[in-house]
Amino acid sequence: MTLAQKPKTREILYVGTYTQKGEGIYVYEFDRTNFSYKELQVLTNKNSPSFLEFHPNKQFLYSANEDNNTISSYKIDPVTAKLTSLNEKSSVGKGPCHVSVDPKGRFIYVSNYGSGLLAVYRLNKDGSIGELADSIQDKGTGSQKPHMHSVIPSADGKFIYASDLGIDKIMVYLVDPKTGKLTPGSVPYANVKAGDGPRHFAIHPNGNFGYSACELKSVVNSFQIIKNSGALVPLERVGMVPDDFAGKTYAADIHFSPDGKFLYASNRGHESIVVYSVDAKTGKLTTAGYPETHGKHPRNFLVDEKGELVYVTNRDNDNLVFFERNSETGLLTYTKKEISIPTPVCVKQLFLK
Numbered sequence: 001m002t003l004a005q006k007p008k009t010r011e012i013l014y015v016g017t018y019t020q021k022g023e024g025i026y027v028y029e030f031d032r033t034n035f036s037y038k039e040l041q042v043l044t045n046k047n048s049p050s051f052l053e054f055h056p057n058k059q060f061l062y063s064a065n066e067d068n069n070t071i072s073s074y075k076i077d078p079v080t081a082k083l084t085s086l087n088e089k090s091s092v093g094k095g096p097c098h099v100s101v102d103p104k105g106r107f108i109y110v111s112n113y114g115s116g117l118l119a120v121y122r123l124n125k126d127g128s129i130g131e132l133a134d135s136i137q138d139k140g141t142g143s144q145k146p147h148m149h150s151v152i153p154s155a156d157g158k159f160i161y162a163s164d165l166g167i168d169k170i171m172v173y174l175v176d177p178k179t180g181k182l183t184p185g186s187v188p189y190a191n192v193k194a195g196d197g198p199r200h201f202a203i204h205p206n207g208n209f210g211y212s213a214c215e216l217k218s219v220v221n222s223f224q225i226i227k228n229s230g231a232l233v234p235l236e237r238v239g240m241v242p243d244d245f246a247g248k249t250y251a252a253d254i255h256f257s258p259d260g261k262f263l264y265a266s267n268r269g270h271e272s273i274v275v276y277s278v279d280a281k282t283g284k285l286t287t288a289g290y291p292e293t294h295g296k297h298p299r300n301f302l303v304d305e306k307g308e309l310v311y312v313t314n315r316d317n318d319n320l321v322f323f324e325r326n327s328e329t330g331l332l333t334y335t336k337k338e339i340s341i342p343t344p345v346c347v348k349q350l351f352l353k
Contacts (some may be wrong), residue, residue, distance in 0.1 A: 005288075009351045012040070012081040015313065015320060015339075016052040016063060016300075016346035025049050025074075025079060026048030026242065026341055031310060035322055041082045045072065050099050050345045051098045051300065055104045058350055059126030060086070064096040064110065066107035071099055071110055079350055086128040092135050098150040098200075102157045107133060107180045109151035109160060113147055116146025118162050120180045129220050133180030138164050138171075149215075153200040159185065159230035161199040170198050170223075172230045177207070180347065185219055187231035192221045196237075200253050205260040209235070209283035213254035214264045220254065220265060220276070238285050241270045252302045258307045260329035262288070266298040273301065273323075275330045291332040295319050300346040313344040 003294040015026040024045035029038045049063035050074065057163070059076045061083060069091045074083040075343045093116025101107070101123070109127060110119040116138040123128035126331035138146035147166035147303060153175075160182070170192070173239040192198050197216030203209070203225070218240040223232035241249055249269030256263055256278075263276040263285060271293050295314025302311040303325070310323040310332055320339045323332035 021342035190232035
């Protein structure tokens with residue numbers, strides 16, 4: 001009997017957690033052929049490194065640490081996949097809940113939910129977080145307090161889309177490629193219906209359309225993107241749960257399939273991932289189904305870059321659940337496979353050669 005050759009690539013999963021129960025960032029090697037996994041590391045960070053994001057070169061990872069108002073950088077070992085801490089910086093505001101990285105690796109964007117502040121830091125060549133480049137404090141009106149929830153860059157890095165749940169606006173900023181300074185776009189923001197609460201934003205792979213998962217009303221607001229200005233032109237507003245669902249539910253995350261044919265968004269309360277088919281010419285959505293998440297309070301989820309699987313973090317059931325994805329229908333099939341992790345809220349995937 002000859003020994004089977006080792007696969008050329010290894011799949012690594014990085015999971016961010018809330019540390020009232022969790023320990024920090026959990027690192028696993030995952031085998032999709034049989035859904036087995038091996039824990040490689042638990043990087044201790046007791047400040048709730050909830051949201052994670054890679055540098056585009058996949059050599060570094062960043063976390064938003066909600067409990068002490070900081071962001072952290074880590075080096076990824078190219079052989080072991082383990083993390084080593086590089087440095088930590090103030091998030092500038094309160095309650096950082098999201099980080100994103102400029103597609104060219106120049107800047108990191110920090111969303112402070114608690115104070116409604118957006119911060120921009122330069123990134124150093126060694127992956128560490130450099131000097132503060134800019135910060136913008138959103139202003140509320142009356143009972144509306146600002147709650148910055150996410151920043152999503154355009155594929156070319158020229159624009160960012162900053163979703164403020166508290167003031168029902170998605171801000172459009174032009175990014176100075178040298179300094180990281182932000183300038184409001186020629187159309188500086190798009191409004192959503194009062195009380196929708198824009199949380200996360202996804203841009204279609206063709207760059208022509210943007211979609212906002214709105215937490216408070218569990219709807220997706222879609223927009224045409226005007227390429228030269230980055231402006232958002234409203235298209236439609238689509239529900240995320242069945243019309244006959246009467247319970248409370250809150251939208252969380254939103255992502256495309258790699259081919260752009262399907263859009264997915266998570267519901268906390270309905271405990272589902274809504275699946276939409278997408279018309280790439282018009283941007284219009286058609287609801288395809290509401291697969292259950294097999295866990296409570298699904299937060300961030302991941303559509304596998306190969307398009308074969310979807311990974312869902314269920315915060316209140318302490319599990320990361322694996323689903324197979326039908327590339328023709330977009331629908332998900334429960335595999336009955338999961339990893340037990342205390343209060344997981346974010347999962348990221350890395351293939352190591």
